[in-house]
Amino acid sequence: MNYTSTRDNKVSVSASQAILKGLAFDGGLFVPKEIPKLDVDIEKLKNSTYQEVAYEVMKLYLTDFTEEELKDCITKAYDQKFDTPEIAPIKKAAGAYYLELFHGATIAFKDMALSILPHLLTTSAKKNMVKKEIVILAATSGDTGKAAMAGFADVEQTRIIVFYPKDGVSKVQEMQMLTQKGKNVDVVAIEGNFDMAQTGVKTMFEDTRLNAELEEKGYQFSSANSINIGRLVPQIVYYVYAYANLLKTGEIQEGEKINVVVPTGNFGNILAAYYGKEMGLPIDKLICASNENKVLFDFFSTGTYDRNREFLLTSSPSMDILISSNLERLLYLIAGQDAEKVRSLMAELKVTGAYTITPEMREKLQDFIGGYATEEDTNEEIKRVYEECGYVLDTHTAVASFVGKKEATDKKTVIASTASPYKFVKSVMSAIDKKYGNEDEFELLEELHKISGVALPEAIKEILDAKPLHDKVCKADQMEAITKEILDI
Numbered sequence: 001m002n003y004t005s006t007r008d009n010k011v012s013v014s015a016s017q018a019i020l021k022g023l024a025f026d027g028g029l030f031v032p033k034e035i036p037k038l039d040v041d042i043e044k045l046k047n048s049t050y051q052e053v054a055y056e057v058m059k060l061y062l063t064d065f066t067e068e069e070l071k072d073c074i075t076k077a078y079d080q081k082f083d084t085p086e087i088a089p090i091k092k093a094a095g096a097y098y099l100e101l102f103h104g105a106t107i108a109f110k111d112m113a114l115s116i117l118p119h120l121l122t123t124s125a126k127k128n129m130v131k132k133e134i135v136i137l138a139a140t141s142g143d144t145g146k147a148a149m150a151g152f153a154d155v156e157q158t159r160i161i162v163f164y165p166k167d168g169v170s171k172v173q174e175m176q177m178l179t180q181k182g183k184n185v186d187v188v189a190i191e192g193n194f195d196m197a198q199t200g201v202k203t204m205f206e207d208t209r210l211n212a213e214l215e216e217k218g219y220q221f222s223s224a225n226s227i228n229i230g231r232l233v234p235q236i237v238y239y240v241y242a243y244a245n246l247l248k249t250g251e252i253q254e255g256e257k258i259n260v261v262v263p264t265g266n267f268g269n270i271l272a273a274y275y276g277k278e279m280g281l282p283i284d285k286l287i288c289a290s291n292e293n294k295v296l297f298d299f300f301s302t303g304t305y306d307r308n309r310e311f312l313l314t315s316s317p318s319m320d321i322l323i324s325s326n327l328e329r330l331l332y333l334i335a336g337q338d339a340e341k342v343r344s345l346m347a348e349l350k351v352t353g354a355y356t357i358t359p360e361m362r363e364k365l366q367d368f369i370g371g372y373a374t375e376e377d378t379n380e381e382i383k384r385v386y387e388e389c390g391y392v393l394d395t396h397t398a399v400a401s402f403v404g405k406k407e408a409t410d411k412k413t414v415i416a417s418t419a420s421p422y423k424f425v426k427s428v429m430s431a432i433d434k435k436y437g438n439e440d441e442f443e444l445l446e447e448l449h450k451i452s453g454v455a456l457p458e459a460i461k462e463i464l465d466a467k468p469l470h471d472k473v474c475k476a477d478q479m480e481a482i483t484k485e486i487l488d489i
């Protein structure tokens with residue numbers, strides 16, 4: 001299986017090369033030349049562990065990894081770092097199935113892929129005889145940063161530099177990043193929003209002069225953002241696992257189609273579900289849930305993607321995004337793998353901030369439903385589910401839960417539950433009861449424990465008495481300068 005670029009069909013690289021590079025040189029995203037079909041019966045996966053399902057899915061994409069290499073990566077990634085043996089358990093609450101993807105080291109779903117990416121990357125480096133130090137650059141809206149820092153901390157032959165919007169993350173998220181140990185990790189707050197951080201990182205990847213300079217000093221860039229195929233592939237696994245799990249518990253019958261609702265920002269998670277469907281997983285609708293930054297909702301309703309609008313800060317900061325990078329991979333598929341077409345749409349986006357897809361492309365979006373939740377909808381949903389069954393949703397999951405309820409069909413619905421409520425404790429608690437609105441975020445942790453009965457996760461205990469270790473701040477246009485300073489070049 002080889003990978004090509006969404007912007008140039010002539011590109012052809014192996015899986016390990018695509019993982020190493022992160023982004024194609026033309027600025028496009030790596031995509032498999034063909035989406036493989038699952039080659040086991042889902043029925044057979046009913047009694048498989050998460051690790052076994054991971055192998056069955058990932059082996060189809062990472063074909064230049066040996067069985068031993070891939071299994072080794074999987075074993076190292078999905079271990080006691082997760083606080084439940086199932087890795088991705090399902091909770092049935094208020095008539096829906098919440099697929100809990102937040103039991104990893106940093107209590108957000110980014111752990112599902114970022115626990116394994118460092119292993120995939122170092123294995124890829126060995127396979128390709130890369131001797132250079134790999135510099136991971138990541139832009140984060142809050143959760144990727146910590147998950148990537150934790151994943152790469154003290155991993156040999158790697159450096160990691162994370163950029164986050166200074167006033168765009170929760171206090172817990174910020175503390176998680178600022179207290180990260182490891183001699184190869186750096187984190188920089190930028191005076192700007194997530195899109196500026198992401199654009200800054202992409203610009204550095206595409207800067208040939210900077211890349212040459214780096215190479216001279218023995219470095220090479222790679223990406224831990226969801227543009228890396230090494231993040232997308234591990235995310236397909238939990239949709240397959242969830243389906244097998246529902247079969248096992250008798251919640252669904254063999255072949256029964258389900259709907260999947262995904263709280264969406266950069267479009268990585270929902271794209272993984274779509275790949276799962278294309279691989280043969282019985283999914284009916286993919287419901288794309290946005291917060292008030294509803295650029296994707298508008299795209300699905302009108303066929304026009306338009307980022308020319310105000311960037312809003314919401315209580316679901318990991319979805320505060322106006323440029324959903326992974327949508328490019330979907331465009332590639334609905335354009336019939338026409339890289340030329342994608343390239344021209346992306347050029348238009350860059351220049352005008354907007355593009356419109358053709359009617360033929362729109363035709364192929366039937367599998368998707370777009371929806372969004374306002375801040376008020378989100379708060380009410382947290383309160384509703386809590387009052388109905390005592391289950392506490394985080395703000396991102398609540399966006400999905402609200403949209404899932406609104407767009408309900410006759411199918412059973414799996415909601416991707418992307419973060420622990422502890423991570424967004426202030427928003428969550430004040431949604432449940434306004435009286436919590438003025439309290440200190442850290443004081444509310446114990447309150448959340450009391451009302452939910454869910455134990456305080458390790459990730460939270462860790463930051464309670466840790467001291468910040470990082471304090472770098474820069475303007476959005478100084479990202480290259482500070483990167484050079486960190487790398488001492």
Ligand SMILES: *Cc1c(COP(=O)(O)O)cnc(C)c1O
Pocket residue numbers: 108109110143144226263264265266267268269270318319396397418419
């Ligand atoms: C990153 C993130 C999302 C959005 O996922 P995408 O793959 O970027 O669409 C949703 N919820 C949480 C908690 C996240 O961290």
